[in-house]
Amino acid sequence: MALSAPIFQLKRIAKSISRSENIPLNQALNRIAAEEGFGSWSELASSPLSRSSIARLFNELMCGELVLLGGRPRQGKTAMALRLIVEAMKRGHHGVLFTLEYNGKDVDELFVKIGGNPKKFDGYFDLDNSDNIDAPYIIKKLNTVPSGTFIVIDYLQLLDQRRQSPVISVQLELLKSFVFERGHIAIITSQIDRSYELSEKSFPELSDVRLPNPLDLSVFSKAYFMSKGAIQMQN
Numbered sequence: 385m386a387l388s389a390p391i392f393q394l395k396r397i398a399k400s401i402s403r404s405e406n407i408p409l410n411q412a413l414n415r416i417a418a419e420e421g422f423g424s425w426s427e428l429a430s431s432p433l434s435r436s437s438i439a440r441l442f443n444e445l446m447c448g449e450l451v452l453l454g455g456r457p458r459q460g461k462t463a464m465a466l467r468l469i470v471e472a473m474k475r476g477h478h479g480v481l482f483t484l485e486y487n488g489k490d491v492d493e494l495f496v497k498i499g500g501n502p503k504k505f506d507g508y509f510d511l512d513n514s515d516n517i518d519a520p521y522i523i524k525k526l527n528t529v530p531s532g533t534f535i536v537i538d539y540l541q542l543l544d545q546r547r548q549s550p551v552i553s554v555q556l557e558l559l560k561s562f563v564f565e566r567g568h569i570a571i572i573t574s575q576i577d578r579s580y581e582l583s584e585k586s587f588p589e590l591s592d593v594r595l596p597n598p599l600d601l602s603v604f605s606k607a608y609f610m611s612k613g614a615i616q617m618q619n
Contacts, residue, residue, distance in 0.1 A: 389497070389499075390497075390499030391434055391435065391499075392499065394416050394420070394428075395413070395416075395606050398416045400507060401416075403474075406509065407553045409559075410425065410533070416428075428506060430539075430604055435576060438467045439488060440472050441468065441471065441608075442468055442471045442491045444606075444617070445526075445606070446605075447531070447532055447568065448563060448564040448567055448568070448569075449563065449569055449570070449606060450560045450572070450603065451569070451604060451605065451606045451608065452571075452572055452574055452593070452606070452607040453465060453570070453571050453574065453588075453607075453608045453609075454574045454575070454576050454581065454606060454607065454608070455573075455574075455588065455610035455611065456576045456611070457575075459610040459611060459612075460610060460613070461538075461539075461573040462485070462494065462538055462573060465536040465538065465571055465573055466491075466494055466500070467498050468536075468571065469481065469509065470500040472569075473508045473509060477508075478510075478532070479509045479510070479533070479536075480509070480510045480511075480512065480525075480526065480529065480535050481509075481510070481523055481538065482512045482513075482535070482537045483511070483512075483513050483536075483538040483539075484515070484517060484538075485538055485539070486511075486513065486541050487513060488511055505533075516546075517542060518549035518550070519543065519550065519555035519559050519562075520549075520550070523558060523559070524570070524582075527565075531567040531568065533568045533569075534571075535568055535569065535570040535571070536572075536573070537559075537561070537572045537573070538573045539573040539574055539575060540574040540593070541574070541575050541594060543555050551597065553597075553600065556599070557603060575593075575594040576588045576592045577592050577593070579592070580592040586611060587614075587616045587618075588609045589609065589618055590607055591617060
């Protein structure tokens with residue numbers, strides 16, 4: 385679930401409501417939080433979508449890691465991945481997004497929605513939405529990027545679509561070795577099987593990842609799952 389606007393903009397809206405309706409600021413903040421699907425402003429501000437939470441999550445990631453980020457549709461996986469790219473670029477790292485879902489205009493709009501300015505990161509960010517995306521293609525495209533580049537592949541299942549590509553298990557081993565050897569961080573978003581919605585679990589698990597073909601998910605060093613505006617790591 386993505387916010388309708390960055391948190392700092394929502395706070396400005398709340399201040400405006402407080403002045404125009406002559407109500408306490410905390411009441412206006414809680415109203416905004418309710419409209420965004422949270423129980424209170426403090427709950428929204430401490431959500432994984434806040435700047436401090438994004439920074440903490442980024443600090444959990446280490447160079448050389450291949451990380452899974454899973455969730456059902458409309459849970460904010462791509463927006464979360466872009467927030468982490470922005471955090472990486474703020475720290476001077478290069479960011480690359482590989483996707484078949486979004487074009488350049490879509491990505492610019494997503495950046496603005498999460499409070500980022502794509503023009504601010506000229507020279508630090510690259511988008512690749514080629515139809516040829518698979519592990520060998522990604523590795524070739526990233527051959528000359530600096531160590532510490534933050535890579536997002538949106539999403540896992542697209543690696544398994546081209547008949548001429550290696551099987552997905554081989555692709556992930558190639559990516560894991562490449563990321564480790566070059567000192568990059570790579571996040572791969574993933575679809576979650578529809579059957580998860582019939583379960584009583586608060587968050588999806590590795591067993592809920594949609595896999596068209598067999599795959600040992602221990603290839604990932606970490607796995608995060610999103611649900612209802614929250615995120616949780618599964619060891």
